[in-house]
Amino acid sequence: MTPVSPGTPYSPGVPAPAVAVPAPAPVPRESRILRGFLVPIQGRPTQEYWALHGAATTVGRANTGDDVDVAVLDSTTSSRHAVIHFDVARGVVFIEDLGSTNGTFVNDVPIGHNGRRELRDNDRVRFGGFSALLKLLPLI
Numbered sequence: 001m002t003p004v005s006p007g008t009p010y011s012p013g014v015p016a017p018a019v020a021v022p023a024p025a026p027v028p029r030e031s032r033i034l035r036g037f038l039v040p041i042q043g044r045p046t047q048e049y050w051a052l053h054g055a056a057t058t059v060g061r062a063n064t065g066d067d068v069d070v071a072v073l074d075s076t077t078s079s080r081h082a083v084i085h086f087d088v089a090r091g092v093v094f095i096e097d098l099g100s101t102n103g104t105f106v107n108d109v110p111i112g113h114n115g116r117r118e119l120r121d122n123d124r125v126r127f128g129g130f131s132a133l134l135k136l137l138p139l140i
Contacts, residue, residue, distance in 0.1 A: 035086045035093075036136040038070055041124065049135075057084045058098075059127055076102045076128030084119065088139045093119045102128035 039049045050070045060068035064079035078100040096116045097104040105126040111117040121136040
């Protein structure tokens, strides 16, 4: 049986008119590149890790309505807490605090309100009270 689009009268034996389906918008190549992983290292995480893609990854508290890439189930993490930047041209990865209430820490050292800090593979990153291990892939 031939599917019929809404509002089109159906007549048996008569093929339905073709319905144009737009092609999906292309995803920029940069946003598909796997850069690393953020692995929770405390309690019973709801998932084993988050894959980090593209040039930047935003971290924030889950269920706030804010659009974040890594949604953390922790009340001490701000709704838009921090962003991890991947600067391929310079070959560096750094984290930037987005004015969080409870701070962003790298290896238990605060980076400061709206501060930035360079990151390395196996750094321990804390967003308020939520800790995770950063696993980085080589930047290419």
